[in-house]
Amino acid sequence: MNQPISCIERRRFLQQSGMGLGALGLSSLLAEESRMAPGPANRHFPGKARHVIHFFLNGGPSHVDTFDHKPALSQLVGKTLPPNLLTERKTGAALPSPFRFRNYGESGLLVSELFSRTAEHADKLAVVRSMYAEVPNHEPSLMLMNCGDSVQSRPSVGAWTLYGLGSENQNLPGFVAMCPGGLPIKDSENWQAGFLPGNCQGTWIDSQHKEVSRLIENINHPQISTADQRRQLALLRQLNLSHRESRSDDRLEARIRSFELAFRMQRDADEAFDLSHEPAHIQQLYGDGVHARQTLIARRLIERGVRYVQLWHGAGQPWDNHANIESAHRNLAQQIDQPIAALLTDLEQRGLLEETLIIWGGEFGRTPTVELAADGRPQSGRDHNHWGFTVWLAGAGIRGGSVYGATDELGFRAAENPVSVHDLHATILHCLGFDHRQLTFRYAGRDFRLTDVHGNVIAPICT
Numbered sequence: 001m002n003q004p005i006s007c008i009e010r011r012r013f014l015q016q017s018g019m020g021l022g023a024l025g026l027s028s029l030l031a032e033e034s035r036m037a038p039g040p041a042n043r044h045f046p047g048k049a050r051h052v053i054h055f056f057l058n059g060g061p062s063h064v065d066t067f068d069h070k071p072a073l074s075q076l077v078g079k080t081l082p083p084n085l086l087t088e089r090k091t092g093a094a095l096p097s098p099f100r101f102r103n104y105g106e107s108g109l110l111v112s113e114l115f116s117r118t119a120e121h122a123d124k125l126a127v128v129r130s131m132y133a134e135v136p137n138h139e140p141s142l143m144l145m146n147c148g149d150s151v152q153s154r155p156s157v158g159a160w161t162l163y164g165l166g167s168e169n170q171n172l173p174g175f176v177a178m179c180p181g182g183l184p185i186k187d188s189e190n191w192q193a194g195f196l197p198g199n200c201q202g203t204w205i206d207s208q209h210k211e212v213s214r215l216i217e218n219i220n221h222p223q224i225s226t227a228d229q230r231r232q233l234a235l236l237r238q239l240n241l242s243h244r245e246s247r248s249d250d251r252l253e254a255r256i257r258s259f260e261l262a263f264r265m266q267r268d269a270d271e272a273f274d275l276s277h278e279p280a281h282i283q284q285l286y287g288d289g290v291h292a293r294q295t296l297i298a299r300r301l302i303e304r305g306v307r308y309v310q311l312w313h314g315a316g317q318p319w320d321n322h323a324n325i326e327s328a329h330r331n332l333a334q335q336i337d338q339p340i341a342a343l344l345t346d347l348e349q350r351g352l353l354e355e356t357l358i359i360w361g362g363e364f365g366r367t368p369t370v371e372l373a374a375d376g377r378p379q380s381g382r383d384h385n386h387w388g389f390t391v392w393l394a395g396a397g398i399r400g401g402s403v404y405g406a407t408d409e410l411g412f413r414a415a416e417n418p419v420s421v422h423d424l425h426a427t428i429l430h431c432l433g434f435d436h437r438q439l440t441f442r443y444a445g446r447d448f449r450l451t452d453v454h455g456n457v458i459a460p461i462c463t
């Protein structure tokens with residue numbers, strides 16, 4: 001599946017036609033081009049997912065404290081384990097989880113008390129306990145999980161999803177990343193379009209705000225009317241077309257589309273992001289706080305055709321708990337456990353879970369050993385661990401109540417059916433109806449894909 005065919009010739013013909021037909025038709029042309037990605041009709045097979053909601057736990061949640069119970073750690077408490085797996089920092093003795101685990105659902109899935117509400121949906125979850133990444137550093141692991149490469153700048157998973165499926169709603173972005181407070185500039189690459197068409201770029205929303213006017217900057221023009229804005233855009237369109245006549249520049253195409261989308265969003269985004277339209281019992285279901293709000297907004301967005309919504313958690317206070325992991329992880333989990341459970345309930349009762357893929361996880365896991373301070377004292381926390389960690393999936397195309405793979409007895413390394421990040425990405429695309437080996441884009445003389453030259457679908461968790 002290759003790059004969409006350019007519409008330069010059609011646009012030139014229409015622009016040169018009489019009575020300004022070209023200028024009048026630009027908006028519809030742009031809308032058509034944004035649908036020129038392969039789209040559902042051209043998927044490789046009938047994928048069950050049409051939307052994705054990705055809970056991304058920034059910093060690396062501990063798998064041995066959430067979804068990968070390791071009772072052997074309690075038997076080795078205080079005993080120093082062989083340093084056969086190196087991470088970033090020095091670690092010491094085994095550190096048993098301070099959280100209680102119990103079985104949930106007919107599947108008997110073992111889940112920590114940290115996610116007791118999410119665990120009520122155990123029979124919907126497919127838990128992959130044998131993930132592994134490449135390095136124990138945040139920035140490259142963030143890029144690997146979100147863009148498929150830990151070194152090179154590449155399009156994000158959301159951008160590939162939008163490129164593959166096309167857009168359902170021309171008045172809203174097809175890919176939205178909600179990250180309260182934002183990330184450093186360098187980390188915005190985690191929702192980038194890269195070399196894919198500009199309309200595949202993720203739109204960042206600062207979800208720490210409640211008011212729509214602050215959630216989406218410049219949603220309302222403070223000085224001129226909608227009609228005047230329309231005339232301004234018409235003039236800008238004509239100037240851009242005149243400039244483009246003798247040039248071919250995808251950046252200009254992306255800029256034109258961004259202006260058009262921004263104008264259309266003034267009408268539709270206000271309603272989509274306004275939670276006052278939700279009944280009280282639904283708002284109570286999700287709970288209070290920024291993560292409850294952004295999770296409910298995510299449901300409203302996919303209802304309106306948005307393809308990929310990424311919900312960042314831990315941007316300001318990450319899951320990177322090198323010390324005091326009991327209190328830190330408990331506090332972080334309390335912020336998102338209820339919203340995640342509410343989303344699963346809400347999607348199911350609306351018939352949307354069967355077409356929405358849910359993903360939960362971070363960039364890596366954490367060590368089963370305690371991290372040591374510079375003076376050798378234990379800090380009651382865990383270091384980064386890229387050798388083995390957990391993600392789970394639910395919804396469209398996923399076999400619920402299943403567990404795939406395992407780490408070793410202590411939770412250090414993926415030991416049974418190891419799953420790479422490329423395998424996870426191949427599985428996501430499979431649920432969407434794409435063979436990851438065929439969803440490609442030609443750039444710099446090469447056909448690129450999300451999974452590069454790697455990846456195998458995790459078939460046992462797929463329906």
